[in-house]
Amino acid sequence: MDVKKLKQDIITYSQEIGIDKIGFASADPFETLKQRLIRQQKLGYQSGFEEPDIEKRTNPSLLLPEAKSIIAIALAYPSKMKNAPRSTKDERRGLFCRASWGRDYHHILRERLHQLEEFLLNKVPEAKVKSMVDTGELADRAVAERAGIGWSGKNCAIITPEFGSYVYLGEMITNIPFPPDTPIEDQCGTCNKCVEACPTGALVQGGQLDSNKCIAFLTQTKGFLRDEYRTKIGNRLYGCDTCQLVCPENKGKDFHLHLEMEPDPEIAKPKLRPLLAISNREFKEKFGHVAGSWRGKKPIQRNAIIALAHYKDRTALPDLIMIMHKDPRPVIRGTAAWAIGKIGDRSALVELEKAKETEKNEEVLGEILKGIQLLKE
Template sequence: MTNAQLKEELIAYSKSIGVDKIGFTSADPFLQLKDRLQTQQKLGYQSGFEESDIEKRTQPKRLLEGARTIISIALGYPSKMNNPPKSTKEERRGVFCRASWGKDYHDVLRGRLQKIETFLQNRVPEARTISMVDTGELSDRAVAERAGIGWSGKNCAIITPEFGSYVYLGELVTTVSLEPDIPLTEQCGTCTRCIDACPTGALVQGGQLDSQKCIAYLTQTKNFLPEQYRKKLGNRLYGCDTCQQVCPENKGKDFHLHDEMEPDPEIAKPKLLPLLTMGNREFKEKFGHVSGSWRGKKPIQRNAIIALAHFKDHQALPVLHELMQKDPRPVIRGTAAWAIAQIGSIEEKNRLEQAKNKEIDEEVLLEIEKGISILENKS
């Protein structure tokens, strides 16, 4: 079998197992990416979630000795929900970003990649492979761009002609030599809609993201959310889709190709109040299978409190009082105090002062004092 035939077989096999797009590139170093990553590091724009070793991120042969080819795969996911529940005055709801709808995409893509690895090793027994999704050393986006899956958009997402940017990405590095595909030409042109629409100005310029300002990143942090971003959060519980929603390339793109990616509306748009009193076991049972749960329930509950403040939901006040007074986690107590001040009137001042007299955590005390100041300005 020639390598060209093997490549054709791999393409056909990938389609048979539900891979929507596949591309091939060499395992040569990612030199342009290296320059970009060094710049990001100097500017402090990295999130801290990514691999910190730039050499590992840009030198595939450091990950697999004798690496010759990287295979990139993409799976399209839905952008619209069937019969989405409405957030009403009686029952306010939060929202998970589209990338966290359905089963955790890490598991879905790893399953596809494992099948491709097995297929390849059956055809070429001496082949060695490693695969990764999102949390691996390589940049999924840089690999996909060079493998012709799509172009790297100004919103820092891979944009495919077929599915827009609503795709999950993964890659497989192998010692087998396969003909590389031709990268696509960047097609964003003069459009800056994503940059203009970014709620926090995290898109510094086309293709450059300050992760520290990105709402998708901020929703995953575990500490107090910086105050300047709280009102930007809206009712987002995990992630942010704004830069994808405004992209012209995503207009009319909505694919329901994989059952495991279909969202449960009650999980993708959950009621906010029940989230505040949910225990670890219940949270894991309800949300454990989605990617948005990977940081645990505390960030989601903190974000839910901020969302209730966004809605000015007076029904939430009794639960927020309880959290401010009794929750063992400072971040939850302090955020609850801030939310009470956002929602309530000067009558809440007495409750905050009582909480202040009992509180010993300095950060929580700052939030309570902040809340008292907000209430006084309302009177």
């Protein structure tokens, strides 16, 4: 088998099917990453969404025993929205991060990887392959870095020379020993803009993230948010782009190469108040195809309430009062009570006092008391 020719054939085919960048790496264990992950675990910096088994995250041969190399792919996504609707005083809007614009990238990348698999197996029927995207065991960034897709930036994203950090990543482990590509040298240098701009200080230092403080993670949780984070979220409904927006490597980078990644402005930047009353069915119909819907409507609704409090949107008070009295979910009831305290005036005090008399949940009661205190102040 002419492995060099096969590699070139795969590169050519990848371009034909809309893969924006491809790289090849050895399937040796990721020893440096392993030590970093052990340290992250000890410090309690992991989010809980990642694969818990560090060995699986760092040793490709545990996922494919015959592993010899890994093919890494990247697809560029847009950073600017055409015809973005404005948030007005009468119609406040929330925002999904750029990685959740357009169709769910997990599906897009899996389809591309499946096409690559078929191409490779057609050429080499005895080849062994295993592909994954984001939720797979391997650390996408470590693979992409080794394969020369880009360098691992201080913002904990892979930064490519061509597309900045606005790329989705995926990889395929195989038993074919492809010649590896050369990693790109770190080009962040002394720049520390992302670390300094992080709203919650989640970037502890360049390249080290405390996931539990990261707004992108916090917007996906389902419980009550700590007060200090509520004031930082702003109008974000899902994810956070701050560390990408301030990155000099992303300046002027905006690629519209894939139609399925183009955002629908009414989904990527939706009106907040209609989200409060949306049913499960309506939520699935409207938002089900985007990555930001994976945790269901509850975190999005909680974040919408926080966003309305951020805007001090008095038009939302009747909705929030009804939610505080009637919603069966403690987190939504309690967050609404807190928001009423942030937005309302003395007239809303009556409703909070009324809720205090009937509420049985201790956590919700705590939020009602916070709301009362805010109004009295």
